[in-house]
Each structure stands twice: as C-alpha cells, then as structure tokens.
Amino acid sequence: MRFSVLAGYLERLENTPSRNAMTSILAELLARADADEADKLCYLLLGELAPAYRGIDFQIAEKMMLRVLVSAYDMAPAEVLRRFKTAGDLGDVAYAHASGSGPAGGKRGGPSVAAAYDALYDIARESGEGSQDRKISMLADLLRALDPLSAKYVVRIPLGKLRLGFSDATLLDAFSFLIAGDKSARGRIERAYNVTADIGAIAAHIKRGGLGALARLGARPGIPIRPSLAERLQDTDAVIEKAGPVVAVEPKLDGFRTQIHVWEERGVRRAELFSRNLERTTDMFPEIASAARKMRVKSAILDAEAIGYHPETGNFALFQETVQRKRKHDIAATAAKIPLVAFVFDIMYLDGIPLIALPFVKRRRRLEDIFKKKSGEDALRLAERTDTDSVAVVRRELERNIGRGLEGIVVKNLAVGYEAGSRGFHWIKLKEKSSALARLRAGDSHGGLVDTIDCVVMGAYRGRGKRAQFGVGGFLLGVRGPDDRYYTISRLGTGLSDDWFREARHRIRAHEMKEKPRQYVVDDDTAPDIWIAPSLVVEILADEITRSPRHTAGRDADGAGYSLRFPRLVRFRDDKKPEDATLIEEIVRIHGLQKNLAPR
Numbered sequence: 001m002r003f004s005v006l007a008g009y010l011e012r013l014e015n016t017p018s019r020n021a022m023t024s025i026l027a028e029l030l031a032r033a034d035a036d037e038a039d040k041l042c043y044l045l046l047g048e049l050a051p052a053y054r055g056i057d058f059q060i061a062e063k064m065m066l067r068v069l070v071s072a073y074d075m076a077p078a079e080v081l082r083r084f085k086t087a088g089d090l091g092d093v094a095y096a097h098a099s100g101s102g103p104a105g106g107k108r109g110g111p112s113v114a115a116a117y118d119a120l121y122d123i124a125r126e127s128g129e130g131s132q133d134r135k136i137s138m139l140a141d142l143l144r145a146l147d148p149l150s151a152k153y154v155v156r157i158p159l160g161k162l163r164l165g166f167s168d169a170t171l172l173d174a175f176s177f178l179i180a181g182d183k184s185a186r187g188r189i190e191r192a193y194n195v196t197a198d199i200g201a202i203a204a205h206i207k208r209g210g211l212g213a214l215a216r217l218g219a220r221p222g223i224p225i226r227p228s229l230a231e232r233l234q235d236t237d238a239v240i241e242k243a244g245p246v247v248a249v250e251p252k253l254d255g256f257r258t259q260i261h262v263w264e265e266r267g268v269r270r271a272e273l274f275s276r277n278l279e280r281t282t283d284m285f286p287e288i289a290s291a292a293r294k295m296r297v298k299s300a301i302l303d304a305e306a307i308g309y310h311p312e313t314g315n316f317a318l319f320q321e322t323v324q325r326k327r328k329h330d331i332a333a334t335a336a337k338i339p340l341v342a343f344v345f346d347i348m349y350l351d352g353i354p355l356i357a358l359p360f361v362k363r364r365r366r367l368e369d370i371f372k373k374k375s376g377e378d379a380l381r382l383a384e385r386t387d388t389d390s391v392a393v394v395r396r397e398l399e400r401n402i403g404r405g406l407e408g409i410v411v412k413n414l415a416v417g418y419e420a421g422s423r424g425f426h427w428i429k430l431k432e433k434s435s436a437l438a439r440l441r442a443g444d445s446h447g448g449l450v451d452t453i454d455c456v457v458m459g460a461y462r463g464r465g466k467r468a469q470f471g472v473g474g475f476l477l478g479v480r481g482p483d484d485r486y487y488t489i490s491r492l493g494t495g496l497s498d499d500w501f502r503e504a505r506h507r508i509r510a511h512e513m514k515e516k517p518r519q520y521v522v523d524d525d526t527a528p529d530i531w532i533a534p535s536l537v538v539e540i541l542a543d544e545i546t547r548s549p550r551h552t553a554g555r556d557a558d559g560a561g562y563s564l565r566f567p568r569l570v571r572f573r574d575d576k577k578p579e580d581a582t583l584i585e586e587i588v589r590i591h592g593l594q595k596n597l598a599p600r
Contacts (some may be wrong), residue, residue: 001032001033001034001037001041001112001113002109002110002111002112002113003110003111003112003113003115003116003146003150003154004109004110004146004147004149004150005032005113006029006041006044006113006150006153007147007149007150007152007153008149009025009028009029010045010153010162010164011149012025013025013026013164013165013166014164014165017165017518019166019170019483019484019485022164022165022166022170023170023173023174023177024177026045026166026170026171026174027174027175027177027178029041029045030174030175030178030203030207031178033113033203033207034207035204035207035208036114037112037113037114037117038200038203038204038206038207039200039201039203039204040113040114040117040200041113041203042171042199042200042202042203043117043199043200044113044116044117044157045164045171046162046167046168046171046199047156047157047160047161047162047163049117049120049121049124050200051197051198051199051200051278052197052277052278052279052280053197053223053224053274053278053279053280054280055279055280056121056124056125057124058120058123058124058157058158058159059124059135060123060135060139060158060159061159061510062084062090062159064132064135064136065090065155065158065159066080066081066084066090067136068136068139068140068143068155069090069093069094069097069140069143069155071136071137071140072094072098072139072140072141072143072144073094073097073098073143073144075097080093083096088514089156089161089514090155090156090159091151091152091153091155091156091159091161092152093155094143094148094151094152094154094155095148095149095151095152096148097148098143098144098146098147098148098150098151098152099147099148110145110146110147110150111142111145111146116142116146116150116154119138119141119142120142120154120157120158122138123135123138123139123142123158124158126138139158142154143155161533163513163517163533163534165517165518165519166484167484167579168193168199169484169579170484171199171203172186172189172190172193172202173186175189175202175203175206176189178206179206179210179211185211188211188214189202189206189211189214190421191420192205192214192217193226193421194225194226194420194421194422195217195218195219195225195226195354195356195420196217196218196219196223197223197224197225197226197278198223201217202214202217205217218354219301219348219349219354219356220349221261221262221263221270221272221299221300221301221349222261222263222265222270222272224259224261224274224278225259225301225348225356225418225420225421226278226420226421227257227259227276227303227420227421228303228346228418228419228420228421228422228426228427229422229423229424229427230410230423230427230428230429231423231424231425231427231428231429232428232429232451232586232589232590232593233425233428233429233430233593234430234593234594235593236391236394236395236398236430237391239391239394239411239428239430240389240390240391240394242425242428243411243412243413243425243426243427243428244389244413245389246387246388246389246414247387247388247389247394247411247412247413247414248360248361248364248385248386248387248411248412248414249385249386249387249388249393249394249397249409249410249411249412250345250383250384250385250386250409250410250411250412251343251383251384251401251404251406251409251410252401252406252407252408252409252410252429252430252431253305253307253316253343253406253407254307254316254318254319254322254406254407255305255306255307255308255319255322255340256275256276256281256305256306256307256322256325256326256575257275257276257303257304257305257306257575258273258274258275258281258285258288258304258305258306258342259273259274259275259278259301259302259303259304260272260273260288260292260300260301260302260303260304260342260344260380261273261274261292261300261301261302262292262293262295262297262299262300262302263298263299263300264298264299269293270293271289271290271292271293272289273285273288273289273292275575276575276576276580277575277576277577277580281326283328283331284325284326284327284328284331285306285325285335285340285342286331286332286335287335287339287340287378287379288306288340288342288379288380290379291342291378291379291380292380294378295370295380296370296373297350297351297370298351298352299349299350299351299352300347300349300350300351300370301347301348301349302344302346302347302348302367303344303345303346303347303348303418304342304343304344304345304380304383305342305343305345305383306322306325306340306341306342306343307322307340307341307343308321308322308325308338308339308340309339309340309341311339315405316404316405316406317338319571320571321338322338322340323571324338325338325340326574339379340379341379341380341381342379342380342381343381343382343383343384344367344371344380344381344382344383345383345385345410346360346363346364346367346418347363347366347367347370348363348418348420350366350370355418356417356418356420357417357418358417358418359414359415359416359417360412360413360414360415360416360417360418360426361414361415363418364385367382368382387414394409394411394430397409398430402432407431407432408429408430408431408432409429409430410427410428410429410430411427411428411429411430412426412427412428413425413426413427429451431451451590452539452540452541452570453479453489453539453540453541453542453564453582453587453590454537454538454539454540454573454576454580454581454582455477455478455479455489455490455537455538455539455540455581455582456477456478456479456480456486456534456536456537456578456581457475457476457477457504457508457532457535457536457537457538458475458476458477458478458486458488458517458520458522458528458531458532458534459475459476459522459527459528459529459530459531459532460472460474460475460476460504460508460528460529460530460532461473461474461475461476461491461493461528461529461530462529462530463501471505472501472504472505472508472530473493473501474491474492474493475491475492475493475504475528476488476490476491476492476522476526476528477489477490477491477492477538477540477564477567478520478522478553478581479553479581479582479583479584479586479587480578480579480581480582480583480584481521481553481583481584482583482584482585484519484579485519485520485521486517486519486520486521486534486578486581487521487551487552487553487554487555487561487584488521488522488523488526488550488551488552488553488561489551489553489561489562489563489564489587490540490542490551490563490564490567491526491567492538492540492567492569496569500569503572507536507572508530508532508536511532511533511535511536512530512531512532512533513531513532513533514531515531516531517531517533517534519534520534521552522552523550523551523552525550526550526551534578535578536572536578537572537573537574537576537577537578537580537581538569538570538571538572538573539569539570539571539572539573540564540567540568540569540570541567541568541570542564542565542566542567542568543565543566544564544565544594545562545563545564545565545587545590545591545594546562546563546564546565547560547561547562547563548560548561548562548563549561550563551563553584553587554584554587554588562584562587562588562591
C-alpha cells in the first residue's frame with residue numbers, strides 16, 4: 001500500500017467524530033493492507049513506531065521540525081515560523097508547500113507504507129554526535145518524496161500530534177469487524193492483546209491466520225502483560241460476599257506498579273522492568289533489576305509495587321519521595337538517597353510455563369516457593385498476605401495498614417486466574433475512606449468519596465492577578481465515557497501551590513491545541529482558554545460527587561451531569577495514559593456508594 005493511500009484514510013479519520021464510523025473506516029483500511037505491512041500500518045495509525053515497552057522515541061521537537069521544513073522546501077526560516085504561527089500546525093505548513101516531485105514521488109505514487117515507516121524508524125534510531133543534523137536531513141528527504149497530504153501526517157507523527165481521536169481499543173474493535181463483521185470477536189482478540197501488548201503483532205497474526213492465529217500468542221519474558229486492576233469498594237461488609245468465601249488480604253502500597261521480567265538469552269541473564277502503562281523502566285531502578293537477575297529461577301514474570309524505603313527506620317517513604325526515583329538522569333545519586341524495595345504480590349510466568357490461568361492461591365504458592373530460596377534482605381521481597389473468611393479480620397487489617405501510613409489494603413479472590421488488562425472484583429481495593437473508624441476520627445459529616453479519581457486535563461484557564469505570571473489560573477478536568485470520549489467533571493484552581501502552577505504550565509506547553517480536540521464533550525460556557533490534547537492525567541481527591549448542569553459527565557435527561565465538590569490535586573499520574581482515566585460508570589458507582597454510606 002502506498003503511503004498516499006494511508007494518508008487519505010488518515011484524513012477521513014480526522015474528519016470523523018463517531019467512534020463507530022472510525023471503526024468501520026479502520027476495518028476497511030485493515031482489509032486492504034498486506035500481512036507484511038499490517039504491523040507497521042497499525043503503529044503509524046497510533047502515531048508510533050513500536051509498542052511503548054520498546055522505548056523508541058523520535059526526539060524531534062517543533063524547533064527541529066521547523067529546520068526540517070526549511071531544508072525540505074527551501075524556505076526561509078522566518079517564513080516557516082510565520083506560517084507556523086498563523087496555522088498553529090506544522091503539518092498544515094508542510095501540506096501547503098509539499099509537491100511530491102522528488103525521486104520517489106510523483107508519477108510512481110510515492111513511497112509505500114513500509115518504506116515510509118522504515119525511513120521514520122531509521123530517523124528515530126539515529127543517535128550520537130551529529131545525529132540531530134542527520135535526522136533533519138533524512139526527514140527532509142522523506143518529505144520531498146511525499147505528496148502534500150502525506151507530508152502533513154508524516155510531520156505530525158514525530159511531533160506526537162497525529163491525535164486522530166481513537167486508541168488501541170478502537171483498533172481492537174476494527175480487527176473484530178475485519179474478522180466477523182461485528183464486535184463478536186473482540187473478546188478473543190483483547191485476551192491475546194492483554195498478554196502480548198503489541199498492536200502490530202496482533203495485526204500481523206490476524207492478517208496471516210485469522211482469529212485462530214492468536215492462539216500462538218502468549219506470555220513470555222521481555223514482553224509486558226497488561227496489568228490486572230482492582231475494583232473499588234467502600235463497604236467492608238461486602239468484601240467477603242464479592243470475593244470470598246475466603247480471601248487474601250495484602251497491604252496497598254503507594255508506590256510504582258512494576259512488572260519484573262527475568263530470563264536468559266544467548267547465555268546472558270536478562271532482567272527488564274515495566275511500568276503500569278508498559279513503558280520500560282529498567283534503567284531507572286537498577287537495584288530492583290539487579291535483585292531480579294539474582295533470583296533462583298530460569299525465567300519469570302512478576303507483578304510488584306516498588307516503593308521508597310528507609311532501612312534505618314523500617315518506614316516506607318511518602319509517595320512524594322518515591323516519585324523522585326522516576327527519572328532518567330542522576331539515577332545512582334538518587335538511588336543512594338531513596339532506595340527502592342519491590343514487594344512482589346503475583347507471578348504470571350515461571351520457568352517457561354505461563355501461570356495466568358492458575359487460581360491465585362496456586363500462583364501464590366509458586367511465589368512463596370521462590371522466596372524461600374532467597375537469602376537476606378534486598379530490593380525484592382514477598383508481599384505480606386493474610387487469608388481470612390472474616391469481615392472483622394478485613395477491617396482489622398485495613399486499620400493496621402492505615403496505621404502504618406499505607407493507603408489501605410487489597411482483597412483478592414483466591415480462586416480466579418490473573419485477569420490481565422481487566423478491572424473487577426477479583427481484586428478489591430479498600431482505602432482510608434473505606435474505614436468507618438477513620439472517618440469518625442476525622443469528624444467527617446458526609447459520606448465522602450470511596451477513592452481518588454483519575455482525571456484528564458482537558459484545558460486551562462488564563463490566570464489573573466498573581467497567577468497571571470504562570471499563564472494559567474485553573475484547569476478543566478474530565479473523565480472517560482463508554483465511547484472513548486472525555487466529558488467534563490470539574491474545574492481545578494483552588495488549593496494549588498505556586499510550584500504546582502509552574503510545573504503544570506511547563507507540562508501543558510507541549511500539548512496545547514489551537515482547537516478543541518474532537519473527543520472532548522464540553523459546554524460552551526465551560527470551555528477553557530487553552531485546549532490541551534488528551535495526554536496529562538492527574539489524581540484528584542474531592543469531598544463528594546454532586547450533580548451539576550455545568551458538566552457533561554453522565555448528563556441525564558434533565559441536563560445535569562456529575563461534578564466534583566471541592567476537588568484537590570493529589571499528584572500527576574505519569575504512570576497512566578488518558579485511556580486509564582476514571583470511567584463515567586465508575587463515577588456513577590462511587591456516587592451511589594457515598595449516598596449509601598452517609599452517616600445516619
């Protein structure tokens with residue numbers, strides 16, 4: 001397939017607001033693709049070159065792309081900058097000047113999807129002395145070979161501004177339509193994707209062998225598994241009913257979710273770490289990787305929580321301390337200051353055998369056998385566990401762990417397999433708000449929220465007075481709907497420090513958009529001064545969820561949506577993607593729980 005054909009589909013997708021219509025267009029495009037190019041096609045559709053865990057990044061910002069356009073189209077730098085300020089999109093600048101008359105363009109129709117992908121991949125992999133100039137030259141050569149529409153999208157991809165309004169979830173639906181003509185195959189496709197988080201591999205297998213070919217995909221070290229997620233509850237009385245009759249109770253640590261892979265490859269002992277959103281973090285946490293390589297196993301995939309730990313006191317670090325470890329520079333110095341311990345709570349693979357389908361009680365036994373072989377204290381430890389059929393014991397463990405300064409507990413069903421990529425009552429999280437005793441101690445006069453809420457920063461309002469110096473004075477927050485669009489739920493502006501405003505301004509600068517993203521549902525009177533592409537996730541604590549005509553999340557026939565009362569920022573969630581934001585259905589459930597649990 002020529003890239004010019006793909007560009008035509010990208011334009012159709014950009015002008016299509018409906019997710020169902022997008023799914024149909026994607027299925028049509030996938031049907032036209034050859035098996036050998038299907039993986040590259042899917043990566044490009046998502047504005048990527050590879051799955052997140054491979055860590056392939058273009059390292060091309062707008063300033064460098066300006067130089068690319070100057071070189072590609074023989075324009076004066078001042079003219080390119082002027083046109084960029086007018087259009088607000090470097091892709092549109094390229095569209096206005098591309099001719100496709102280069103040696104690979106013109107009559108022959110331009111490069112293929114595979115050729116364009118390979119060129120972009122080579123550009124991304126350029127490194128070392130002089131790499132910036134080489135990147136500029138190589139990308140300029142590619143642009144000269146492209147027609148205007150193709151150039152528009154090729155410029156947007158390295159800048160991370162393709163933003164077509166769909167995610168890998170929509171592609172999974174498209175695969176199902178390709179195979180079955182409807183969504184009936186989605187479940188089987190998603191199960192394969194949950195253990196092989198590589199959309200390109202899914203596409204290639206489907207194109208070569210249909211649905212049956214996905215059976216050849218399975219868990220293996222080096223490829224992260226999409227993590228299992230816990231459901232929220234506030235009523236401890238319901239825990240045994242939901243996950244019992246006997247449950248496992250574990251501490252809920254406030255650190256980094258860390259997936260640990262260890263194996264041997266060509267005689268070399270390998271260890272890799274992956275974050276909650278499947279990005280490679282091995283280099284950030286060298287003490288955990290080192291401990292993993294020393295494990296007495298041939299191969300394993302472990303689920304863990306990494307948290308800062310003070311050996312001299314035996315206390316856990318606050319999240320604000322732990323988060324300092326998530327950096328790419330000064331790693332050794334920071335590691336000495338804030339050592340990490342990874343508490344392992346599950347195992348999905350051991351010595352060549354996937355364990356995902358085994359019930360938790362059997363997986364835990366395998367894990368305990370491994371840690372019996374370990375000697376001494378190091379950065380890899382077995383998480384605590386208490387089995388019980390008593391609600392009283394669940395309450396006791398909740399109070400005990402809150403007293404230790406932890407978030408709460410996680411209660412687990414002993415009989416189920418590892419639910420990769422799924423949130424459900426196989427795991428239940430109970431935090432401090434779940435404790436009636438803690439609420440009484442705090443003197444709460446209302447039910448309160450069962451948990452914090454993860455919101456997408458949809459936009460910013462310009463600052464006035466003192467906040468004018470920051471450029472922003474408040475933010476518009478949203479949650480995710482069943483259609484993968486984002487709906488407003490709150491403004492955020494009070495109770496924020498000057499440092500937070502400075503950091504927020506720095507973070508949003510790279511994600512500003514001239515127009516409202518198509519996947520946003522926002523009323524005109526709530527619209528922000530600055531639109532921000534779906535990219536930043538923040539954790540929010542609020543007193544309660546109320547109903548308001550100002551917001552669109554869960555809006556009913558009377559025009560009232562859900563809103564957060566007295567929202568406060570807890571932290572940025574760099575470990576989460578926008579598609580990990582809290583769902584409206586979760587907001588509805590929490591709203592019901594807070595009513596049911598209000599003091600009488």
